[in-house]
Amino acid sequence: MKLPEVAVFDLGKVLVDFDYSIAARRIAARSTMPPTDIQKFIDHSPILVRYETGLMSREEFYSEIRAITGFLGDIEEFGSFFADIFSPMDEMIRLHAQLREHRVPTFIFSNTNDLAISHIRRNFPFFANFDDYVLSYEHGAMKPHAKLYEVVERVTAKRGAQILYLDDRPENAEAGVSRGWHVIQHHDPAASIRRVKELELLPKD
Numbered sequence: 001m002k003l004p005e006v007a008v009f010d011l012g013k014v015l016v017d018f019d020y021s022i023a024a025r026r027i028a029a030r031s032t033m034p035p036t037d038i039q040k041f042i043d044h045s046p047i048l049v050r051y052e053t054g055l056m057s058r059e060e061f062y063s064e065i066r067a068i069t070g071f072l073g074d075i076e077e078f079g080s081f082f083a084d085i086f087s088p089m090d091e092m093i094r095l096h097a098q099l100r101e102h103r104v105p106t107f108i109f110s111n112t113n114d115l116a117i118s119h120i121r122r123n124f125p126f127f128a129n130f131d132d133y134v135l136s137y138e139h140g141a142m143k144p145h146a147k148l149y150e151v152v153e154r155v156t157a158k159r160g161a162q163i164l165y166l167d168d169r170p171e172n173a174e175a176g177v178s179r180g181w182h183v184i185q186h187h188d189p190a191a192s193i194r195r196v197k198e199l200e201l202l203p204k205d
């Protein structure tokens with residue numbers, strides 16, 4: 001079996017953890033709706049899907065959320081509440097840094113939106129250290145749609161077993177497996193790090 005030459009990372013629950021209930025609580029404090037209802041409108045809602053597919057701008061997303069929740073703040077306040085939900089996953093950020101030290105090209109491959117990405121860019125220095133970024137809202141498609149995986153193959157200039165892909169979600173991981181990529185369905189940092197070493201992207205201890 002061919003060994004991988006590049007590493008493609010999902011972002012959420014692989015490099016940064018996130019919790020939409022934090023945003024929901026802060027938005028609720030400035031609106032007429034309870035936090036649990038607000039969370040439903042944000043996390044996994046058709047509105048968020050449209051925003052993360054690039055079918056809706058930041059302003060349109062803000063307007064829809066404001067109309068639904070009665071949020072009283074302006075777009076800056078909304079943006080800071082909505083995006084400040086991330087915390088670093090240190091062991092995985094360290095794994096990424098080690099791959100860089102060993103000259104392995106690395107890429108971000110994420111279903112996301114421009115508010116989240118500008119927040120992460122400002123607050124998480126590791127995010128600058130990738131060769132390139134495949135972000136759903138810039139390509140009009142979300143994982144696990146094949147179109148976005150084709151973008152990864154174009155951007156990395158690799159395909160099949162030349163690619164190692166780490167993602168926590170089974171449907172996204174499966175779509176990678178179906179293209180012949182090496183895939184780690186990430187749950188446990190120790191297990192993922194061990195697998196990266198087995199695939200010889202890092203030296204074994």
Ligand SMILES: [Mg+2]
Pocket residue numbers: 010011012013014167168169
């Ligand atoms: Mg994820």
